[in-house]
Amino acid sequence: MAFQHMSNDKALSVRGLDVVYNNAVTALSGVSMKVDPGQFVAVLGANGAGKTTLVRAITGLLFIHGGAVREGAISFGDTRIDPEGVGGTVQLGISQVPEGRMIFPRLSVEENLLCGASRRKRGPEVDADISRMFEIFPNLASRRKDTAGLLSGGEQQMLAVGRALMGAPQLIICDELSLGLAPMIVKDLFELLKDLNQEGGISVLVIEQNARIALENSDYGYVLETGRVAIEGPSAELRADKHVQEFYLGGAGDAKEAYEAVVARYRRDPK
Numbered sequence: 070m071a072f073q074h075m076s077n078d079k080a081l082s083v084r085g086l087d088v089v090y091n092n093a094v095t096a097l098s099g100v101s102m103k104v105d106p107g108q109f110v111a112v113l114g115a116n117g118a119g120k121t122t123l124v125r126a127i128t129g130l131l132f133i134h135g136g137a138v139r140e141g142a143i144s145f146g147d148t149r150i151d152p153e154g155v156g157g158t159v160q161l162g163i164s165q166v167p168e169g170r171m172i173f174p175r176l177s178v179e180e181n182l183l184c185g186a187s188r189r190k191r192g193p194e195v196d197a198d199i200s201r202m203f204e205i206f207p208n209l210a211s212r213r214k215d216t217a218g219l220l221s222g223g224e225q226q227m228l229a230v231g232r233a234l235m236g237a238p239q240l241i242i243c244d245e246l247s248l249g250l251a252p253m254i255v256k257d258l259f260e261l262l263k264d265l266n267q268e269g270g271i272s273v274l275v276i277e278q279n280a281r282i283a284l285e286n287s288d289y290g291y292v293l294e295t296g297r298v299a300i301e302g303p304s305a306e307l308r309a310d311k312h313v314q315e316f317y318l319g320g321a322g323d324a325k326e327a328y329e330a331v332v333a334r335y336r337r338d339p340k
């Protein structure tokens with residue numbers, strides 16, 4: 070699938086961010102990270118590390134959850150976005166695929182896609198993009214009039230990605246894209262993100278517990294541990310990092326060797 074290369078010149082920059090929930094729980098402390106235009110960045114971390122909090126801060130949704138930015142700043146291009154609400158960030162070209170997909174279950178597949186384009190004027194361009202989404206996700210094409218709540222988990226995630234793309238974003242943020250999905254679907258979705266990134270020029274920020282797939286596809290990664298950036302670096306370097314291997318890749322080398330040994334042992338001899 071070819072994607073038209075869009076102009077993209079805005080960097081996302083998070084500087085020294087502290088976030089507190091209910092004036093009591095500190096979820097992020099001094100977090101600095103960035104996504105350069107056209108870059109594919111991964112944020113990794115265990116449960117409760119603060120990954121979703123970071124997404125909420127970027128998209129202006131903290132207040133819904135009783136959270137607030139205490140210190141620091143977030144900007145997209147030249148614009149400070151930490152004081153903005155979610156409408157503001159969508160308007161600036163940031164779309165998100167939220168944790169848990171959050172599609173609108175009672176609306177049809179097509180209506181969900183249209184919701185993603187709400188900042189754009191309905192017209193031939195939006196209609197063409199809807200057709201494009203059905204080319205990218207043929208599974209959704211045959212279900213376009215169906216109620217979205219009836220889709221499988223994988224199809225709902227595709228719909229959530231399609232809805233985000235309908236906002237014609239310069240930056241797409243995906244929170245736990247892989248959660249609860251079959252490995253093949255996860256692989257396909259990451260390949261799609263890679264295409265959007267490389268051919269479409271869209272910046273990508275993935276928030277993932279699945280460190281392996283995130284580091285295989287990204288250029289640069291950050292590891293969050295209890296609200297702080299513990300490690301950062303080019304993804305290839307993080308894959309080789311002992312700490313990352315032990316805690317986030319599940320002792321990658323050993324597991325792979327053990328698996329290959331089992332396969333070799335049980336593989337039938339062709340002779």
Ligand SMILES: Nc1ncnc2c1ncn2[C@@H]1O[C@H](COP(=O)(O)OP(=O)(O)OP(=O)(O)O)[C@@H](O)[C@H]1O
Binds near residue numbers: 114118123134135
């Ligand atoms: N609405 C909230 N009110 C109070 N505390 C919260 C709220 N949301 C998150 N927290 C706390 O903030 C910290 C970070 O949570 P967050 O959801 O950002 O983690 P996460 O890395 O996304 O975890 P997961 O992998 O489970 O999605 C946790 O200690 C969590 O309990």
Ligand SMILES: [Mg+2]
Binds near residue numbers: 121122168245
């Ligand atoms: Mg989360």
